[in-house]
Amino acid sequence: MFTMAGKTSILSMLLLLCFASTLLIGHSTSQNDKKANISLSLISYAYIVYMGNKRDEVSTSFLYTSMLQDVVGSHIGAESLLYSYKRSFHGFAVELTEQEAQKMAGMDGVVSVFPNQKKELHTTRSWDFLGLPKQVDKPTTESDAIIGVFDTGIWPESASFNDKGFGPPPSKWKGKCQALTNFTCNNKIIGAKYYRSDKLFVEGDIKSPRDSDGHGTHVASIAAGNLVSAASLEGIGFGTARGGLPSARIAVYKICWSLGCNDADILAAFDDAIADGVDIISISLGGSSKNYFTDAIAIHAMRKGILTSTSAGNRGPDLATLSSFAPWSLSVAASTTDRKFFTEVQLGNNKKFEGVSINPFDLKNGTYPIIYGGDAPNKTSEIGSLSYARTCNDDSLDKNLVKGKIVLCDGENDGTGQLLAGAAGTVMQGRRPDSSAFAFPLPAAFLSLEDGANIYSYINSTSNPTATILKTNARKDTFAPYIAAFSSRGPNPAANNILKPDLAAPGVDILAAWSPISPISEVSLDERKFSYNIISGTSMACPHASGLAAYIKSFHPTWSPAAIISALKTTAVPMDAEKSSGAEFAYGAGNINPLKASNPGLIYDIDAPDYINFLCGQGYSTKLLQSVTGDNSRCPEGSDRTVFDLNYPSFALSIQPSNSISHVFNRTVTNVGTSPSTYKANVIAPTGLSIKVNPSVLSFTSSGQKQSFALTIEGTLDKQMVSTSLIWDDGTNKVRSPIVVYEAF
Numbered sequence: 001m002f003t004m005a006g007k008t009s010i011l012s013m014l015l016l017l018c019f020a021s022t023l024l025i026g027h028s029t030s031q032n033d034k035k036a037n038i039s040l041s042l043i044s045y046a047y048i049v050y051m052g053n054k055r056d057e058v059s060t061s062f063l064y065t066s067m068l069q070d071v072v073g074s075h076i077g078a079e080s081l082l083y084s085y086k087r088s089f090h091g092f093a094v095e096l097t098e099q100e101a102q103k104m105a106g107m108d109g110v111v112s113v114f115p116n117q118k119k120e121l122h123t124t125r126s127w128d129f130l131g132l133p134k135q136v137d138k139p140t141t142e143s144d145a146i147i148g149v150f151d152t153g154i155w156p157e158s159a160s161f162n163d164k165g166f167g168p169p170p171s172k173w174k175g176k177c178q179a180l181t182n183f184t185c186n187n188k189i190i191g192a193k194y195y196r197s198d199k200l201f202v203e204g205d206i207k208s209p210r211d212s213d214g215h216g217t218h219v220a221s222i223a224a225g226n227l228v229s230a231a232s233l234e235g236i237g238f239g240t241a242r243g244g245l246p247s248a249r250i251a252v253y254k255i256c257w258s259l260g261c262n263d264a265d266i267l268a269a270f271d272d273a274i275a276d277g278v279d280i281i282s283i284s285l286g287g288s289s290k291n292y293f294t295d296a297i298a299i300h301a302m303r304k305g306i307l308t309s310t311s312a313g314n315r316g317p318d319l320a321t322l323s324s325f326a327p328w329s330l331s332v333a334a335s336t337t338d339r340k341f342f343t344e345v346q347l348g349n350n351k352k353f354e355g356v357s358i359n360p361f362d363l364k365n366g367t368y369p370i371i372y373g374g375d376a377p378n379k380t381s382e383i384g385s386l387s388y389a390r391t392c393n394d395d396s397l398d399k400n401l402v403k404g405k406i407v408l409c410d411g412e413n414d415g416t417g418q419l420l421a422g423a424a425g426t427v428m429q430g431r432r433p434d435s436s437a438f439a440f441p442l443p444a445a446f447l448s449l450e451d452g453a454n455i456y457s458y459i460n461s462t463s464n465p466t467a468t469i470l471k472t473n474a475r476k477d478t479f480a481p482y483i484a485a486f487s488s489r490g491p492n493p494a495a496n497n498i499l500k501p502d503l504a505a506p507g508v509d510i511l512a513a514w515s516p517i518s519p520i521s522e523v524s525l526d527e528r529k530f531s532y533n534i535i536s537g538t539s540m541a542c543p544h545a546s547g548l549a550a551y552i553k554s555f556h557p558t559w560s561p562a563a564i565i566s567a568l569k570t571t572a573v574p575m576d577a578e579k580s581s582g583a584e585f586a587y588g589a590g591n592i593n594p595l596k597a598s599n600p601g602l603i604y605d606i607d608a609p610d611y612i613n614f615l616c617g618q619g620y621s622t623k624l625l626q627s628v629t630g631d632n633s634r635c636p637e638g639s640d641r642t643v644f645d646l647n648y649p650s651f652a653l654s655i656q657p658s659n660s661i662s663h664v665f666n667r668t669v670t671n672v673g674t675s676p677s678t679y680k681a682n683v684i685a686p687t688g689l690s691i692k693v694n695p696s697v698l699s700f701t702s703s704g705q706k707q708s709f710a711l712t713i714e715g716t717l718d719k720q721m722v723s724t725s726l727i728w729d730d731g732t733n734k735v736r737s738p739i740v741v742y743e744a745f
């Protein structure tokens with residue numbers, strides 16, 4: 001199976017995590033729907049008044065209050081401000097009517113006013129892995145890398161966050177551990193704060209950075225968890241759990257709660273994290289907005305040398321579903337690993353069927369009577385009709401008929417109905433080939449319709465039908481890696497000619513630390529407690545990239561965020577378009593490559609002024625830019641700056657159907673490897689296109705030296721999308737950038 005040797009190479013950790021697992025399918029419980037409704041009705045009136053990034057002049061709550069009084073009336077005071085942002089940028093959050101918000105938007109110094117929207121976590125469901133984690137290796141070297149994790153908080157007692165072997169926090173750290181009861185930071189978790197401007201705490205929320213959900217703990221341990229040997233979920237996924245940079249410190253910014261994550265809180269956390277001195281911000285959540293506002297904060301973070309690593313979103317496999325696409329942030333898709341979990345169902349006639357689920361229950365091959373839910377409706381219940389009983393909805397089943405049996409249901413649910421009816425297990429039918437595996441509060445497997453029909457016919461044709469559900473097992477998936485169906489695809493909805501997502505990292509069935517108070521099945525009746533869990537989502541992919549980014553930064557402390565993005569992308573392992581729908585729109589440059597990323601040879605660097613030019617090309621005015629950047633940045637007058645001038649380490653060209661193509665991309669690479677060195681350009685042009693690189697040889701005599709080249713694409717497209725890559729090769733490094741030409745849609 002899957003045990004890692006005690007070596008601490010970053011590769012082993014990444015591999016290991018890659019081999020842990022979980023599922024991703026949207027189970028929407030009625031309870032969640034109720035919560036969503038509460039949050040909508042109460043929060044939708046909060047607005048954020050954004051006044052740009054910090055300049056020399058002082059902005060105070062006093063100023064904000066007087067602006068507020070001008071708009072709303074003199075009766076309103078400073079206590080009405082949900083937040084005054086003043087550490088890294090200016091602005092405040094406050095409740096306004098739509099009319100007041102419009103009036104506020106017209107006031108001097110206001111860049112934009114927008115509603116406080118909700119963002120979602122990028123995992124739709126999680127499981128838990130249990131194992132008794134036992135520490136083997138302890139970090140022996142101190143590390144100064146600090147990863148800021150914006151999520152649901154953390155479970156500080158997890159072995160993944162033990163601080164044995166860590167010295168005091170690095171001196172650059174300016175943050176703190178919020179004064180709290182029952183939560184202590186240590187030399188691993190060096191800072192922790194929570195944000196809840198609307199005070200909408202509901203049952204289950206813990207008013208501290210403590211994680212009652214599990215998601216934040218999972219993500220933090222993927223990015224920076226210690227080495228923990230013998231981690232598993234009841235033996236499932238057994239191996240060593242380890243973060244991308246186990247020696248990194250973690251700063252916790254808890255911004256997500258039972259009711260979601262609000263923009264106002266996210267911005268407050270950005271404000272703090274920038275001032276606190278984190279190196280990398282890892283943020284595994286997103287919404288559907290195309291608003292660049294929060295990205296304005298990310299631009300600001302970028303100017304302070306902080307890379308923001310984000311998850312691409314879980315709305316795939318359709319195209320143009322990305323929720324993260326700003327060129328100054330890293331957008332990470334979710335790939336699979338070569339460990340695949342499966343759960344078998346065995347019938348009394350010895351026929352076996354293979355389903356997906358994370359099933360740690362061990363029925364010890366004991367057989368149980370099996371019944372179809374549609375044959376067991378609770379006739380006295382309001383929803384006890386046949387159509388509900390088929391799908392085993394809550395209260396739809398007759399306990400007398402179902403108790404102690406395995407129940408076959410149409411479609412996948414969270415298992416609550418079956419559990420309430422006293423079922424011994426459940427077999428659900430309706431799985432598609434790309435369905436993710438989830439945990440349930442009782443023994444469960446999710447099967448295809450075809451297998452379900454076979455089981456039904458067995459039930460229908462046998463006098464005493466029986467079955468058992470085996471514990472989840474793993475096998476090698478030789479088809480891996482490919483991009484998960486749920487992973488959001490490009491093209492970039494905001495800038496067609498910037499390729500997004502940037503790259504992929506493991507995000508399917510990932511084993512990592514968990515909050516023991518959070519049920520892995522997400523069903524509140526489920527009382528099992530686990531310290532490790534297997535879940536899936538681009539949420540899990542993002543911290544893999546964050547950990548690797550921190551690793552690169554620890555080698556190259558002066559590298560800009562763009563240089564780190566370039567190193568991650570140009571060293572990525574190419575992926576197979578045949579296996580992942582959307583090709584580059586699914587995986588960008590490919591799967592992250594921990595062995596190569598810290599030594600890319602060449603980088604495509606980007607300075608703040610380049611992003612300014614990019615924004616000018618996107619139609620931002622000088623006034624808006626200055627507010628965002630806090631300096632005298634100007635849009636170059638009369639210039640036709642375009643998105644193509646951004647020195648991005650990939651090439652994307654969207655064209656109108658049937659137009660012939662003739663386009664030049666100019667790029668500049670910086671030598672960060674040995675010198676002297678000579679790189680030769682390699683491109684294989686797809687049919688119908690000619691791709692030329694000029695010059696096609698670049699010689700470097702010193703480290704830090706820059707050379708420019710032009711890449712020209714000409715010809716016509718014979719399909720909707722073609723792709724290839726440019727590789728600069730010096731015999732040692734292969735600096736690879738994807739090239740994508742596609743018809744705009």
Ligand SMILES: *[C@@H]1O[C@H](CO)[C@@H](O)[C@H](O)[C@H]1NC(C)=O
Nearest residue numbers: 033034036037038040041042
């Ligand atoms: C949501 O709340 C509103 C009133 O606040 C109510 O009218 C509506 O029926 C609720 N919707 C659901 C799905 O509960």
Ligand SMILES: *[C@@H]1O[C@H](CO)[C@@H](O)[C@H](O)[C@H]1NC(C)=O
Nearest residue numbers: 181182183206210211212517
């Ligand atoms: C601290 O929090 C944990 C998790 O909620 C709980 O199990 C424990 O009892 C708490 N301890 C105290 C002293 O409140």
Ligand SMILES: *[C@@H]1O[C@H](CO)[C@@H](O)[C@H](O)[C@H]1NC(C)=O
Nearest residue numbers: 346352362363364365366470
């Ligand atoms: C259950 O059956 C499988 C074969 O179907 C066998 O390999 C396994 O050892 C059995 N487990 C137990 C606990 O009997």
Ligand SMILES: *[C@@H]1O[C@H](CO)[C@@H](O)[C@H](O)[C@H]1NC(C)=O
Nearest residue numbers: 378381382395397398399400
């Ligand atoms: C039918 O459902 C009701 C709740 O609606 C429940 O009280 C009752 O026990 C159920 N009866 C059986 C036989 O499951």
Ligand SMILES: *[C@@H]1O[C@H](CO)[C@@H](O)[C@H](O)[C@H]1NC(C)=O
Nearest residue numbers: 453456457458459460461462
């Ligand atoms: C169940 O079995 C009966 C005969 O025993 C058959 O007529 C019926 O079509 C079967 N139902 C299904 C759905 O297979």
Ligand SMILES: *[C@@H]1O[C@H](CO)[C@@H](O)[C@H](O)[C@H]1NC(C)=O
Nearest residue numbers: 645664665666667694709710
């Ligand atoms: C791009 O490069 C070509 C050839 O090196 C040069 O003529 C052209 O001016 C450059 N374009 C821009 C926008 O810098």
